Amino acid sequence: MLLVNNIRLSRIIINTWYVDIIMIASCMGAYFIREYLIAYHFSIPTIIPTVLGTAIAFFIGFNNNQAYDRWWEARKVWGGLVNDSRSFARSLLSYVPQSDENNVLVQRMVHRHIAFLYALKAKLRGTVDLIYVKYLDEEERTQVEKQANIHNAILHKQSEDLEKLYSCGKIDGFKFMQINELLVKFSDQMGMSERIKNTVFPTTYSYLTKVFIWLFVVTFTLVISQEMGVWSIFMGWMIGFVFVSTQINGMNLVDPFENNVAGIPLNQITRTIEINLLEMMGEEDTPPPILPINDEYVL
Amino acid sequence: MLLVNNIRLSRIIINTWYVDIIMIASCMGAYFIREYLIAYHFSIPTIIPTVLGTAIAFFIGFNNNQAYDRWWEARKVWGGLVNDSRSFARSLLSYVPQSDENNVLVQRMVHRHIAFLYALKAKLRGTVDLIYVKYLDEEERTQVEKQANIHNAILHKQSEDLEKLYSCGKIDGFKFMQINELLVKFSDQMGMSERIKNTVFPTTYSYLTKVFIWLFVVTFTLVISQEMGVWSIFMGWMIGFVFVSTQINGMNLVDPFENNVAGIPLNQITRTIEINLLEMMGEEDTPPPILPINDEYVL
Amino acid sequence: MLLVNNIRLSRIIINTWYVDIIMIASCMGAYFIREYLIAYHFSIPTIIPTVLGTAIAFFIGFNNNQAYDRWWEARKVWGGLVNDSRSFARSLLSYVPQSDENNVLVQRMVHRHIAFLYALKAKLRGTVDLIYVKYLDEEERTQVEKQANIHNAILHKQSEDLEKLYSCGKIDGFKFMQINELLVKFSDQMGMSERIKNTVFPTTYSYLTKVFIWLFVVTFTLVISQEMGVWSIFMGWMIGFVFVSTQINGMNLVDPFENNVAGIPLNQITRTIEINLLEMMGEEDTPPPILPINDEYVL
Amino acid sequence: MLLVNNIRLSRIIINTWYVDIIMIASCMGAYFIREYLIAYHFSIPTIIPTVLGTAIAFFIGFNNNQAYDRWWEARKVWGGLVNDSRSFARSLLSYVPQSDENNVLVQRMVHRHIAFLYALKAKLRGTVDLIYVKYLDEEERTQVEKQANIHNAILHKQSEDLEKLYSCGKIDGFKFMQINELLVKFSDQMGMSERIKNTVFPTTYSYLTKVFIWLFVVTFTLVISQEMGVWSIFMGWMIGFVFVSTQINGMNLVDPFENNVAGIPLNQITRTIEINLLEMMGEEDTPPPILPINDEYVL
Amino acid sequence: MLLVNNIRLSRIIINTWYVDIIMIASCMGAYFIREYLIAYHFSIPTIIPTVLGTAIAFFIGFNNNQAYDRWWEARKVWGGLVNDSRSFARSLLSYVPQSDENNVLVQRMVHRHIAFLYALKAKLRGTVDLIYVKYLDEEERTQVEKQANIHNAILHKQSEDLEKLYSCGKIDGFKFMQINELLVKFSDQMGMSERIKNTVFPTTYSYLTKVFIWLFVVTFTLVISQEMGVWSIFMGWMIGFVFVSTQINGMNLVDPFENNVAGIPLNQITRTIEINLLEMMGEEDTPPPILPINDEYVL
Structure with a gap:
């Protein structure tokens, strides 16, 4: 995410x-x-680029709207993960009675949740994440890594521990329900992220828009060169630049989970949750927040 | 779903x-x-295609917006099916106590859910699906196929098994509620898919837009031929192509469940759920994921 | 709902x-x-219809968007009724223990639900429906018809029967809650249908748009007649037709429950639910689905 | 709400x-x-009003969209109040066991709910309502009127009576929950109405739009007077009227709770709920529905 | 929030x-x-600023739409906080049995909730708030201020007190659930506010729009100066002003929590909740509402 205005x-x-x-x-x-060639035969009517320009402005507007909506939806999903992660930790810490045995289990579940977030982030970004190892014990890690969908496997482990708490009578049905509902929400948010990641924005739109802009630039230059001569090359490029940069700008938002400056700052968000959750458990040694790079963007 | 950019x-x-x-x-x-004919009597004013062009850009924009919304809504519904299918399997596997008898019932319910998805997919695509046979036992298949709405009949079977689990005391009221809520969601998603499948996009819109584009192309050519002569035929077609291809492109999204390259990749999504659910049950022999065809599109 | 493309x-x-x-x-x-008259005094500038045309395209676009949204919202409400009706029948059939006495009560509740849908449909369409009589016993019919809002009265009856099931211990609190939540949803969907039916689309919009189109057509003809002579009458009408037919087309969607070809096919939807519910109860004698009229539209 | 089309x-x-x-x-x-003055020095280029006209059409379109959304959101909130009021009455009447003492309490709660609606309506409309007195007993009225927010105080009373029903064992936890959820929804709808009422639509938008329309009308007249002479005064006003009336029309929707012809018919809606609720309680003496004034509008 | 129309x-x-x-x-x-310079070599075609003007109107429209949506979403989040705060106080006051010990705990929880709101407001506004001190006891304040996220720490305290009420049997599972769901909602609303606060509106959009407006103003002046001479400087600025002021106006809505006249009146909203909650507890000494400054705006 870019931070600077200029x-x-x-x-x-x-x-x-x-x-x-x-x-x-x-x-x-x-x-x-x-x-x-043409100058000796006929003149080119102004209406051609005028109509094309209006039409293309519409299509670019359409592309940008849908792209921005995808980006904002992705941001909302991860905002939801922040909120529900805090509720999840708060519920476990407050509603499971304090005892040595219970505290170990609660800590394991909260740590595992942080691992879940890092695993999901790594999948969405297509990177390898080593932090999640820190929050899973060796044995569990081997188990979940056998499955194609690691974060789903981690979530499955959470259900099993929740069942353990419930069947031993540590929590009652009401608390079980409240916490299970958060697990269902994590499943939703995980799936929504995958949906946005895996669904290609209809490629014909961006392809056709590129072709149309090219047609527009060419006919536009043909027309203005009748009056401006060689300067029309510069002007043609300039007007084309207005359309092209807006279109490219929009298409940058279409894949909000990419590891680039236009993407959603998953590193920063995951770290924020990590710090919040560790602080809530009273752990002293919290990692530092993710800082912007060059004061210009944050990943 | 098309995958390539060019x-x-x-x-x-x-x-x-x-x-x-x-x-x-x-x-x-x-x-x-x-x-x-006309040249000897009067000249045709430029304002005619200018106004028409602006108006048509609006109407095409409107069509494309609504079409894209239908397509994205359909994608969300099936994304919801992914999420809830995982939650369903996770709940059954974690919250029903392990025992030989229970495990058989749980496996049957998860398998039946996969059958539900394949049956729903076949209905939406208008194809015949043979995979769902694999996940239903003979007797049940005969029963559900008697009804007009096979996937609804399968869902009914799920409720009956859930009731069995509950009335025998295998699960308590809280767990019953959590799992039943997922069945209600499946009913919603099934109905939402059918709604999008069965509701024709108001046909007058696409019909009128086609007529208007034709009117525009004709008047546009009439006007530019005054300056460009025979080249106006080429230019008229080119501008018409910009409008027509955008309109057709939008209309391709209107029926997102069709078995064509513009449709939502139901095959791929269903298979993803199938693999996830089988892996969660610890089955070794999972089918391969659906791969793109020619690296170009996925069904 | 129109079905044909041409x-x-x-x-x-x-x-x-x-x-x-x-x-x-x-x-x-x-x-x-x-x-x-005018020709001897002054000429009329092209900018007048140009600006008017652009402005009117915006206003028609606005009208069409809001109209389509109303129509699609209405379609979603009735789609929701389909889904929840199936969940309602499924819950009653699976979760109420089988016994002669119970089965009679369950059947009565499902039949009464079909009556609820037909009564609601008749109210929205402003027609008299005779099918709902079939699914209500004589005494009940007399009672509900005393009230101004028949479908609300039927829903009240459902609550009373649900309470009967609950207070006799046939279902427990969890099941009671699940089924009651469906009744609350029926109340919502009923109210949402009435809201769309009873709220007039702001009439000043459609009135002003009509006036503006007329102004546009007149000034447009004034301008083009300077070049085209008597042919301007034909061209003026043609351009006007583009705007007028789009506007009328949008306004047809504003009242989605009307009993006309543009409306939502309530007959078809209600019949689909009826067939589904009867099949789920194992009744053999289901009515035929509603077929399109002339293969052209369905009501 | 205006009812007539012409x-x-x-x-x-x-x-x-x-x-x-x-x-x-x-x-x-x-x-x-x-x-x-100007005629002797320079001519005014047509592009000035052309560009301004397009830009202003956009801004008016923006204003109208947001205004309509506010209006429709307000209508949905009160539609929700209709639905939940019926569910509230239905739940109390069906799920609280019949007995003399209980019936008095239930009747008091339903009556108090009608008072809640009238008090909320009076606050939103900025009027004094005398009907709500009818449905509250003297003592309660004195109590609630001490608070700044009367309708919130009435809702508080409802909770206390619900608690009374619950703590005496008249209803169990499940029923308590279902009814309490409706009280939470009333609190939401009350707050949503207040939000729409109290949040001023960003005033700079409407102010700037007014300034821009004025600029447009002046430059437009300057330009067309070059061709049309004194008739440009009439034409300038006419085009200005198209923009101004659309803008004013939109701004009329911005405050949907005002007691004017463009507002939402709160009188009618509240009366509809009143009649429905009284009928459900079997009361004979229901007030007449609110009728349109001059067949033209309803308040 | 600005209040005046002029x-x-x-x-x-x-x-x-x-x-x-x-x-x-x-x-x-x-x-x-x-x-x-240019006048001696070539003339500049009108189509350049015409096409640019249309395109820019689109992009500004896009920016304004997204900005308004952010602003309105923020307003809705804080509207939700109003509603849920009232429900929270109502639930505690009505559903926790009255006793000296309980009343102290309930009062502490409601006061702490007011502290939560003031702490959240201070964080969003980037200011220091001293009112929240009033509603937290000394010890608790020291504890929560140790954490990076003060409002989250306060929410954690609420869960602990809720658990206290539940584990001592003061409230049962149903009431526990209803109140806990409100805490989950507060967590959501807190996170949603932070999301809007921390997510920078894609900066390339506003940057590019500024560049494009500048290009437009320059080419526009170049073109009109051919006809208007030195007056084109004034006209160029005026048209530029229309676009620039609309763009700046939109961008003012992008950060709705800023402590300026365009922001959402968090001071006023928080005070409203404070007054409502204190009145509900029967406290006499409520603070005065926040009044507009100069009758012009409210913070």
Whole structure:
């Protein structure tokens, strides 16, 4: 997630340079074709790029809306994980009677929940996470890693421990229900993250929009070169840049779990939950929060 | 679901060729009518296609928004099925006490749930599914197939087994409630899928939009042919293509359960749940995940 | 609900003929006024219909969005009724212990639920429904028909029977709660249907839009008649038709419970629930599904 | 809520006359300034009002969307009150065992609920309501009126009576929970109504939009007066009227609880609930429904 | 939150003066460049600012929509806190049996809840709040202030007291559940507020929009100066002002918890809850409501 309001121009150029080159080349092509071929035969009506421009603004607007909605939905899902993780720890710590045996079990469940979050994060980011090892004992780790879906296997372990608490009479049915409902919510949030991760945004939309922008830039340059001559190459590129950068900007939000500057700061969120949960258990030695990189973005 | 970002041009042409032919024919007609008839009497004002173009961009935008919402809602419903299926299996496996008799019943219920998903998928896709046979015993299959709505009949069986667990005291009221709530959710998700499948997107919208695009292409060609001559046929088709392909693209999302490349990958999702549930039961012999076809799309 | 993609042109003309006549008359008026009065004094700038056209496209877009949302919300409410009706029958059939006495009560409750749906449908459609009589016994019918709100009275009866099951110990508190929650949902869905039925879509919107379209058509004709002469009457009507038919099309969705081809197929939905519920009770003699009329629409 | 489709023109003129006068004066000013000052120095480019017109259409569209959403949300909240009020009465009447003492308590609670609705309505409308006195006994009225928030105080009374039913064993925990959940919902709906009532729609939006429309009307008149002469005053006002009336129309929906013709018909809704609840209790003497005034609107 | 409809012009100029200066300088630059450089070489086509203007109107519309949604979501979250706070106090006061010991505990919990709200508000506003000290006893304050997240620590204390009530048999499982669900909701609302506070609105959007508006103003001035001469500087600024002020206005809503005039009136809302809760406990000495400042805005 970018934090600064004045983005370095270099960042935007890095994002668009290959498209910029294509656009400038197309504008030059359009200029020369019109100057040396078309000019002798007919003039090109202004209405062509006008209508195209309006239509493309609509389609880019559509793409950006859906992209932003995906991004915000993803952010909400992880916001929900924050809230429910705190409720989960609070319920276990307050509602399971204090005793040496119980405290060990409660601590194990809270630690395992942190492992669950790190495992889920690693899956969504496509990275390998080593922190989750810290919060799972050796034996359990071997078991869950046998399954294709590690975080689901961890959740299964939580249910088994919850059942243990219940069947031994440490908690009653009401408390069992309240805590189980949180496990169901974790299952939901885990599945919602996977859904956003695995569902490709309809690719025809972004593909067609790219084609349409290219058509627009070419016809636009053809038209303005009738009045502006060689300067039309610059102007064609500039107008194209307005559309292209907005489109690329939107498409950056489409995959909110990527490990890049546009993504949701899963590292930071997971660490926040980790600190909150450890503090609630009264542990002294909490890890430091994730800080922004260069004061510019946070992962 | 398409996976690749650079769609093969052939795919788009296959989707639109019949419309392209109609459009080119109309543009040619418009060109000749203007050239040999209208030109001697009056000129056609630019404002006609300008206003039409803006209006049509709105209507296509509207169609695309609603279509995308249907598609995303359908995806959410099946995402919900993934989450709740895991919670269902987790609850049965963790909260029903382990015993030979119980384990058989739990396994039967989880298998039956997989059958439920395959039966629902087959209904939505309008195909015949043979996998669901594997997860239902002979007798039960005969019973449920007597009813018009097979997946609803399977769900009914689940309630009866849940009641059996409850009335025999294997689970208590709290657990009964938690599991029954999942059955209610399956009923909701099943009904929501059927709703999206069976409700026709208001056909007047797509019909009128088609008519309006045709009107636009004709008047547009009439106008630009005043300046561009015979090249207006090409330009008229090109602008028409921008509108038509966007409209067709949106309409492809309107029926998200169709067994085509634009549809939601029900095969893949169902298989994912199947693997997750079998793994949770500790079964070794899980089927392989559904792989993309040609690395291009997944069904 | 219309089913076909290629709507007969006659249907659209029937929907708009009175507006078409007004538009053609206005265009003729505009043509003659400009030709014989204005032409000698001043010319009319193109910007007037251009700005009006853009603005009106926005307002029609707004109307259509809200209208579609009402329609889809209504469809969701009745989809919810389908799902919860099945859950209701499933719960009663599976969770109430089988006995002669109980079975009679359960059957009565499921039948009464079908009566509830038919009574609600009749109220929303403003028609008289005779099927609901079939599913209520004589005495009960007399009682509920005394009240202004028949379907609410039927729901009240359901609560009383549920209380009977509970106070006699046929079901326990957990089951009571699960079934009562479905009754609360029926009350919600009933109220939501009534809300959509009784809340008039802000009439000033549709009124103003009609006035604005008329203004647009007139000024548009005034402008294009400067170039096109008498043909402007045809063109003015055509562009007006684009706006008018879209507006009328949207307004058709505003009252989704009307008994017309644009409405939600309540007959079909109610019958589907009826068949499902009767099949679940094992009744042999189920009524036939509602079929489309002329393969064109379903009510 | 307006009921008629053909609004009397007088109603719209009453709503906009002061703005109309300002607009006509501005148009006249613009005409004379251009005619006698600007005309000798430079011409005014058409692009100025064109761009302004498009931008303003967007901003008005934005305002209208948000305004409609507030209005529809308010309508949903009161629709929810209808549904939950019926469920509340149904639960009390069916689930509290019949006895003289109980019946008195149940009747008092249902009556008090009607008082709650009338008190809430009076607060939202900023009026004094005398009907709620009828449904509260003298002593209780004195108590609740001591508090700043009367309807919240009434709800508190309901909880105390519910506790009485529960602690005396008239209802069990399950029933207590079901009824208490309805009280929580009433608290939500009450707070949601207050939120919509008390949150001012961001005033800068409507202020800026007014300023922009004025700028548009003036530049528009400047431009068209170059071609149309004195008729531009009429045309400038007409186009301005299209924007202004749409904007004012939207802003009328922003405060949906006002006691005017655009507001939500709280009188009618409250009376509907009152009749339903009294009928459910078997009371004979129900008040008449609220009828539309002049067949034109209902409050 | 601004309360007045006619905002003082000074307020808007204060918000935009630095941008206004940049725009006027750019317009002057554009004017002189065209007048003394470009005019001798080529003319600038009108289509450039036309297309840019339409596109920018879209992007500003997008920004404003998302900004408003964030603001309204934030308002809803705090509206939810109002409702649930009342339900929380009502439940404790009505459902915990009256006794000296119990009353002390209930009072402590309600007071602590007020402290929770003030602590949360202070965190969101980035201010130091001294009122929350009043509602926490010394010892507890020292404990919670040790943790990084004070409001979460306070919530943890609530769970411990709730457990105390439950384990001593003062409330039964049903009541425990109802009250615990409110604590879970407080955890959700606290986390939702933090999410909105901490998630930066994608900065590239506002950055690019600023760049695009600047491009638009410059090209617009270049074009109109061909007809209007030096007056184009004024007109360029004016049109730029329309876009810039709308954009800035939207961006003011993006951080709804800031302690400024555009923010949500957290002071007022918290005080309302405080008064309601103290009144419900029968305390006489309630603090005064927060009044608007200058009748212009409320914090």
